[in-house]
Amino acid sequence: MVKKRAFGKLKGREVMVLGIIAAMIILFSFLSPTFRTYPTLVSVLDNSYYITLMALGVTFPLITGGVDLSIGTGLVSYALIGGYLIVHQGVPVGVGILACIGMGVLIGVFNGVLVAVMDLPPFLATLCTCMITRGLGPALCGGFGVSWPSALSESGAFRKIFKFTTANGTVVPIGIIFIVVLVLIMSFVLNHTRVGRYTIAIGSNKEATRLAGVNVKFYHMLAYIISGLFAGLAGVAYAATYATIYPGSGAGFELDAIGGAIVGGVSASGGVGSIIGAFLGVIVICLMKVGLPFIGLQANWQQIFTGLVLIAAVLIDVVKKKK
Amino acid sequence: MKKKMLAILLGAVMVLSLAACGGGGGDAKDDTKKDDTKKEETKKDDEGGSKDGGYHFEVIVKSFQSTYWQAAVIGIDNACEELGVTANANGPANESDIADQIQMIDSAIEKKPDGIGLAACDTNSVMDSLTKAAEAGIPVVCFDTGIDNAPEGSVYATVATDNEAAGACAAENMFPVIEDKIKAATVDAKVRIGEVNQDATGLNIQQRGNGFIVKMIELCNGVDKKVAVVGNEFYVNAAEGTVAESEAEVIIEVGVPAQTTVDLASTEAQKIMAKDDTIAIWGSNQTTAEGVITANGTLNKLSTDPSKGIIGAGFDAGTPQKEAIKNGQFIGSVTQSPLMMGYECIQTLNKIAKGESVSDIPMDGYWYDMENMEDDNIKPNLYD
């Protein structure tokens, strides 16, 4: 109880992940002097935006007991289409961004129909969508990479949503504000609105939820639409952070996001999970991505560690349940 | 009942999707034609009867991922237009999809074109396919990437950049800017030169990376400074004439991202740029160069003035790099001539088809910076 009060509304798992984050930061700072600098912090954040956004969205399907594997290839595909419209068709940047998000929602609806209406296993259905989105972007845009307008150009203002450079050259990662606001909003949605309540209910017992008179199909679908929407937002974030969108990439992004969510305590079998947890979990993954190279490990070690951390995170749950 | 359902559904979907593939695919083909081969079409109408026209070539590029290949395709189109031939370009989704590319080559051989232009993703894995092409009597011209040890009689000519020279070119142009700093370096106050290399996979990529390192070592030794190479083990082992890290005055650090994506490349770049003794950094291809630019978005350390920050340089072109040079983040970059390579590839194929003798065409890597970007011999190669 004392612990509960000390950390306000955070749950045990979230406190634990916070602890891990702190430990990692201390360890990395101790081992690498260059790590404990302001720019590194910014770059961890930079790397985390699109993954966090994906994680916020994919938490909903995960809580319903499903999964959305299409977000990784999806976000690249949406960003490609948005960029294509801006660069090659000359539409205003705002419209391009909307197109990017809109495509995400559209694929979300598609996933939702497959899973909620047609009753396909979510894993397989979204695996198929993953393939489809992988082909879709390049197919629509002629297969070439696209560079969204750069920060310095006139129409590149959208990049400043995430990063603002002051006159004296200091970089302000205002994207984090944007992310925190979204985390709070989605946390509210999950815990205090019908959408969230029914998402948890579906993950807990879909049939019972249906018998309670809830329009299960709609809310089940909505979980995937939310996931798609955030994949679209992640597409914008990715385009804003990195120079060029390359078709054919993106496979594997979803694993960072899903892995982060799971490290943060979202259950792979549904019903359990928090947005804050997912967010913190993603930070762990990103710290590893950015931090491990700093302490002198080759980039590839990061993958091995990510795998091990993921198993460790789940094993904690398994062992706890055994007790 | 169950099975009936299955039968009907599966059958229907197959038919539908194939129809969609036919129809939708048709649209897409139209699109690509509009983009890539429109001129070729009109040209054919005009000079359809010309004697040396009418050949058809298959071209297989590494992928359509980067705009580099877009430029190559333009070059191919230009040549087609001039010669009144047709060419069909295809490539895998990703430069790493070796397997897909081989299937494409075999598929191209099946079509029995008058020649094949090939930019191989991997030089070793295409050997069997090249043998098949030779057996089928289809001439192959390699462009962008040369293939050593190609089977006898398969590759007629190579139109490729000398990657080692191109890498060295970057080192040569970078060195004068940081020369003073290197001269001032001591064992206790080392200076660090970073190189972010695309994965140490393809031979040409290794050559390029090594070309830079070898040249840089040579230049540093020229001013009596000892060099150590650290980072990716492949390059560390490949480097000659180096000393242990503790004895060196100059350190060349090579970072290789786990995959060639911008996000991973930028992490590698950040790692190097965050170090206080880093004086210069080079990205060895379009993706890694963009990784350096992305990293700078956070660190803001790049400058054209060695006293103010880190000297940056890149490779290939693309909008982000061109802008980085224009606004003083990069001192310059090395471009190959994808456009010319594509053009020369078709020219060569055409000559072979006509029975003329051909020879290898080495292409240069050009150093470009703010001054010469608009020059006539440079500008066409600086694709977006």
Add this chain to the structure above:
Amino acid sequence: MEKIKQNALVQKVGFNRIVLIFVLLLMYLMFGLLTGGAFFGFSRIANALNYAYFLGFLSLGVTFVIATGGIDFSIGPVMFCCALVSGYSLTMYGVPMVISLVMSVLIGVLFGTFNGYLVAYWNVPPFIVSMASMNIAKGIAAVFTKTQSVSWPQSSTEDGWYRNFVSVNGFPIGLIVFLLVAVVCAVVLNQTKWGRYILCLGSNEEAVRLSGVNVKRWKMLAYIICGTLVGIASIYFVAAYTTVQPGYGDQYNNEAIAGCVMGGTSMVGGLASISGTVIGVFIISLLQQGILALGFTKEYQYIITGLIVIAAVYADVSARRRKN
């Protein structure tokens, strides 16, 4: 329709498989006509086959895992890891060819054991284990090879004999090996205790456990079988494509799982058909070849494969719903 289904022969072969074969032939015919006959040649088939074997082995392997109600989508990267680690040992450390080949398979077995152990003995969800071992496989491969690609010996070299596994002078040895392995898999799945337990525990694990069966062992076995086949797949991959690069391999997961599911193996476990998987794989690779022959880029193949698998799964799901 009912009459056809009552036919003894049809019942024996299985109606679903007949439908699949029909679909396969239909597609072949269609591609043939669309390409103006260019698709019909023998060399085209031989080509398609050479490139299909590795996918076939992956699919066979993952069939066992899916039969237990699990999933393994680390198979692609693990296959690359096998080929990279053993190939690097071969080219850099001079390990003899035979040992390298054995190593490939062993590494596959090792990953299978690792996955199976975590899934069976620690109850970690298969989905998570796949994600983890996918990362680990990529990481190990890259660390071991120092992020270099590895090219296996050409057929002309002394060590090139391993390519005979695929074909000798155009004679498709690979096909024979693949079908043999498929037959062995089918026998294991349907005629032995292993397969019986794997299928039963996919259907109702707890009931099997309470029958006094060591379910953990059999569950792990399914993953080990999968790992073994992934190891074999890696040999067929390099024999067809020579070079492997670290950091990749994901794309083959989808294709392998697609082939398996299309063949009628149910994602909820307990139902699996090896012959279905074999036909499923042929459909997938025919699609791949056909789309290439029509001159379309890879993207269209992704899209169409995705749609077709959705249709196949929907047929399966709706048929089962009807039954209940």
Add this chain to the structure above:
Amino acid sequence: MGEVILTMKDIDKSFPGVHALDHVDLEVRKGEVLALMGENGAGKSTLMKVLTGIYKKDSGTITYEGKEVEFKNTREAQDAGIVIVHQELNMLGHLTVAQNLFIGREFKKGIRIDDKKMNEEAKKLFDRLNVNIDPKETMSNLTVGKQQMCEIAKAVSFDAKVIIFDEPSAALTESEIEEMFKIIRDLKKKDIAMVYISHRMDEIKVITDRVTVMRDGTYVGTLITEECTKEDIINMMVGRVIYEDPKTESAVPKDAPVVLKVEHLNAGKMVQDVSFELRKGEILGFSGLMGAGRTETARALFGADPKEGGDIYVNGTKVTINTPQDAVDCGLGYLSEDRKRYGIVVQKTVAQNTSMAFMKNFMKGIFIDKKKEKDVAREYVDALATKTPSVEQLVVNLSGGNQQKVVVAKWLARNSDILIFDEPTRGIDVGAKNEIYKLMNKLVAEGKSIIMISSEMTEILRMSDRIVVMCEGKKTGELDIAEATQESIMNLATREIA
């Protein structure tokens, strides 16, 4: 007697191949509890599903409060005041009690769900029903009985005029059932009409006013509860008298060898220091209330769940049982109460299920001897009189009683001498029940020994030679059948609670 609130007339409903309801009538009055009885498959649940809009009727009329109605889904029925309390608990384990109560009709403040108000309302509701449950507790932390109370409270909270209880007592302890009856009596006073579906004759006599009996999808008749006997009702349900008297003395000789001895078995809170003996040819009844730890004892004994301590002797030799595998090797067999989850593999054939526990015996080299498998399965199908078209039938297509027989066959094929029957007749209709009883008697006559866990007092008294009674994880007594009565068992079963 109140006025008629709901009339169903001439309700007809067919599924492919089954005429589920054949012109059934039903009449419910305000302020009464109407028992709806019938064997499994008689059409009780189907009728209720037609009423609440889960199924669409083929013909017939439903008149509710004087108007003809047809509900499209449960939601519409709920809104009109007809609510079902389901047999399977429809709880959402991850949500709190209050969130469960108001799922689908949350109180809102703008777009925000007003959890505070929901908790208050839930508290009020529980106070009114006199139950003590914290609305903020997570549902999965409640006992099954408490969860059932929540279901009832939820039904009440709809301002229901008609509440249908579908086997509500199946999972409740005696005291919880008593508590539930109190609520039902309260509701009666408020003029609410209730339909009570149950197999338990005793409850029917206690709580209901009238009994409507169905058989094979048809309406048989309606009786006034007070005026009829159990036998009357059973006769209407099955069309023949099958009620049997309790066993009066043990059939096992006093000197029969002890085949299983369990000493000081411990496994968590539910199994504390349990010791007992089982003799050859004996049926040892395990009685107690729901949650007394009987199933847990059996599972711990069988190695299905980990145990903390205790010695087990089979035929006088001490054995170690850590996994079901060990248990099976010692000759034990376990027939779970939840067949579908723990007993059979429904998607496999009768033959495959029969051979499952003893594959070793069905091998020819490394291959399965499918012929032998089928032959053996056929033997047991005949011996146990399992009704199945063939041994290659998928078990999913068999009825509950026949599925149970397949599980028995599995253990017999394994030569298991000690069989643990956990609630052997749960969910099995009266006719099939008798067959299972006959089978058990036949097995012990052949020298097998049986441990039978049962919550039905009549079953315990009818079948057992000796009775072990448990309460809250402890063995509270052991009775010989000669001295056992309902009262003496109940005394022991509630000993710890007082």
